[in-house]
Amino acid sequence: xxxxxxxxxxxxxxxxxxxxxxxxxxxxxxxxxxxxxxxxxxxxxxxxxxxxxxxxxxxxxxxxxxxxxxxxxxxxxxxxxxxxxxxxxxxxxxxxxxxxxxxxxxxxxxxxxxxxxxxxxxxxxxxxxxxxxxxxxxxxxxxxxxxxxxxxxxxxxxxxxxxxxxxxxxxxxxxxxxxxxxxxxxxxxxxxxxxxxxxxxxxxxxxxxxxxxxxxxxxxxxxxxxxxxxxxxxxxxxxxxxxxxxxxxxxxxxxxxxxxxxxxxxxxxxxxxxxxxxxxxxxxxxxxxxxxxxxxxxxxxxxxxxxxxxxxxxxxxxxxxxxxxxxxxxx
Amino acid sequence: xxxxxxxxxxxxxxxxxxxxxxxxxxxxxxxxxxxxxxxxxxxxxxxxxxxxxxxxxxxxxxxxxxxxxxxxxxxxxxxxxxxxxxxxxxxxxxxxxxxxxxxxxxxxxxxxxxxxxxxxxxxxxxxxxxxxxxxxxxxxxxxxxxxxxxxxxxxxxxxxxxxxxxxxxxxxxxxxxxxxxxxxxxxxxxxxxxxxxxxxxxxxxxxxxxxxxxxxxxxxxxxxxxxxxxxxxxxxxxxxxxxxxxxxxxxxxxxxxxxxxxxxxxxxxxxx
Numbered sequence: 001x002x003x004x005x006x007x008x009x010x011x012x013x014x015x016x017x018x019x020x021x022x023x024x025x026x027x028x029x030x031x032x033x034x035x036x037x038x039x040x041x042x043x044x045x046x047x048x049x050x051x052x053x054x055x056x057x058x059x060x061x062x063x064x065x066x067x068x069x070x071x072x073x074x075x076x077x078x079x080x081x082x083x084x085x086x087x088x089x090x091x092x093x094x095x096x097x098x099x100x101x102x103x104x105x106x107x108x109x110x111x112x113x114x115x116x117x118x119x120x121x122x123x124x125x126x127x128x129x130x131x132x133x134x135x136x137x138x139x140x141x142x143x144x145x146x147x148x149x150x151x152x153x154x155x156x157x158x159x160x161x162x163x164x165x166x167x168x169x170x171x172x173x174x175x176x177x178x179x180x181x182x183x184x185x186x187x188x189x190x191x192x193x194x195x196x197x198x199x200x201x202x203x204x205x206x207x208x209x210x211x212x213x214x215x216x217x218x219x220x221x222x223x224x225x226x227x228x229x230x231x232x233x234x235x236x237x238x239x240x241x242x243x244x245x246x247x248x249x250x251x252x253x254x255x256x257x258x259x260x261x262x263x264x265x266x267x268x269x270x271x272x273x274x275x276x277x278x279x280x281x282x283x284x285x286x287x288x289x290x291x292x293x294x295x296x297x298x299x300x301x302x303x304x305x306x307x308x309x310x311x312x313x314x315x316x317x318x319x320x321x322x323x324x325x326x327x328x329x330x331x
Numbered sequence: 332x333x334x335x336x337x338x339x340x341x342x343x344x345x346x347x348x349x350x351x352x353x354x355x356x357x358x359x360x361x362x363x364x365x366x367x368x369x370x371x372x373x374x375x376x377x378x379x380x381x382x383x384x385x386x387x388x389x390x391x392x393x394x395x396x397x398x399x400x401x402x403x404x405x406x407x408x409x410x411x412x413x414x415x416x417x418x419x420x421x422x423x424x425x426x427x428x429x430x431x432x433x434x435x436x437x438x439x440x441x442x443x444x445x446x447x448x449x450x451x452x453x454x455x456x457x458x459x460x461x462x463x464x465x466x467x468x469x470x471x472x473x474x475x476x477x478x479x480x481x482x483x484x485x486x487x488x489x490x491x492x493x494x495x496x497x498x499x500x501x502x503x504x505x506x507x508x509x510x511x512x513x514x515x516x517x518x519x520x521x522x523x524x525x526x527x528x529x530x531x532x533x534x535x536x537x538x539x540x541x542x543x544x545x546x547x548x549x550x551x552x553x554x555x556x557x558x559x560x561x562x563x564x565x566x567x568x569x570x571x572x573x574x575x576x577x578x579x580x581x582x583x584x585x586x587x588x589x590x591x592x593x594x595x596x597x598x599x600x601x602x603x
Contacts, residue, residue, distance in 0.1 A: 125509055137499065140511075141499065141513070142514075143513035143515035143516055232571065235570075235571040235572070235573070236574070236575060238514070259576070261500065278506075
């Protein structure tokens with residue numbers, strides 16, 4: 001549809017919270033026309049709805065794209081998944097013959113910018129969610145997570161997320177224990193693990209590497225006196241304890257024991273927050289890199305496309321709209 | 332006449348050593364700045380600086396060795412430089428192999444301290460008597476010092492382990508934390524270095540009896556004490572009460588003890 005309206009090049013980028021169209025057109029394209037292409041049914045006429053789209057042109061569009069590939073425009077600043085998504089979007093457009101000299105250069109440079117931002121700044125370094133912080137710490141403590149044994153005590157959303165994050169990094173021996181055997185079975189089945197009777201959970205500490213505790217118990221379930229005899233049986237195997245419960249299930253004194261690393265939800269959140277702050281501090285350095293590349297890109301396409309491009313640039317636009325519906329509209 | 336020639340060589344080669352020290356200093360400064368800014372990033376700068384420092388150390392030892400007509404470990408000054416050279420050499424061999432390039436951050440200050448101490452103290456005293464070359468003695472001395480270099484790297488790996496372990500325990504994760512290898516990797520490197528150092532040290536100890544020199548019993552007792560200390564650490568590795576953190580702390584402590592032993596050693600030149 002957009003081709004019919006004079007759009008020579010086109011890349012459609014869709015992620016879980018973003019739909020963007022990058023195009024290169026000789027004639028001016030109305031935002032409404034582009035937005036209508038995204039509508040399955042009917043015309044997008046209401047002005048209010050149009051306002052939820054945004055539009056960048058020329059250099060601003062290049063800058064926006066570089067910020068997107070670098071993760072600066074992401075909900076979780078510095079996340080790297082977006083780079084893979086933009087690469088897939090570009091590949092799809094290229095395979096269908098929708099890319100040309102301008103968007104090809106824009107995308108290739110965008111990928112380079114993302115790489116440079118990643119290596120020259122700390123913007124992608126460290127985890128910014130509780131689950132990924134726990135996984136990062138586990139990798140520091142154990143190295144390779146494959147073959148590690150994890151026991152989840154109690155069932156909650158955060159513990160499930162953490163367990164899934166660990167599972168994604170290779171942990172395959174998952175055990176679940178809960179006061180309610182039914183809940184334990186359900187979670188164990190969902191995670192392809194095994195359910196352990198609640199009365200036997202403490203014995204598991206002889207074997208497991210990671211304990212995630214999130215029961216609603218009012219008293220401490222794990223104390224140094226309880227764990228000490230078991231640690232004696234596993235001198236060179238550390239134990240990573242993640243206490244997500246409020247009030248705490250694990251005595252803080254456990255962290256003073258050799259080979260035991262105890263983190264509660266506050267510590268994990270505090271690390272995640274600190275890393276996010278550090279990422280934000282890197283914004284200026286990342287923006288500087290992007291500004292240089294925007295200038296370089298503009299010069300590059302100006303040089304290679306010559307008069308033809310200059311005419312287009314002075315006429316309407318070389319790179320036309322990048323449109324993204326607001327989050328409420330995105331699906 | 333010989334004394335004059337040796338003094339002249341000392342003046343020339345000292346410049347090489349000063350230049351080498353500057354490279355190690357640059358590596359240390361870069362690491363300190365990055366750590367203070369809490370923006371530590373992996374870079375080749377450290378490795379390049381250490382490699383350049385090592386090249387100049389090698390030139391120093393070569394010039395001095397040619398002048399002496401033997402392995403340049405005839406006084407405390409030369410022993411310290413040879414030790415610093417061994418540490419840099421082992422770092423460059425071990426660092427990339429175990430993906431422990433970050434070791435440079437910890438290795439450079441150690442080498443810098445050794446070379447600064449060697450340069451700033453009046454311990455570079457040329458010998459009045461020309462020492463006759465003795466291959467067994469040179470093998471014994473050089474292999475022992477290289478063993479020290481390996482123990483130094485085990486100490487560095489131990490320090491890296493302790494730094495990371497401390498941050499994990501206190502929950503205060505500095506920017507360097509994200510660049511340190513995982514604890515098991517460091518522990519494995521530490522153990523391998525201990526075994527390598529122990530093997531070299533044993534070879535050095537045994538070869539000492541084949542030098543044809545009178546046996547310096549005081550030195551032998553101290554050297555055997557260090558040998559037993561490292562042997563005990565390696566045995567402790569397989570004992571329940573020796574947790575990895577304790578092994579790491581012992582690696583650091585044992586190297587400090589071994590280094591202090593250097594003071595009591597009668598150097599090769601003194602045998603003559």
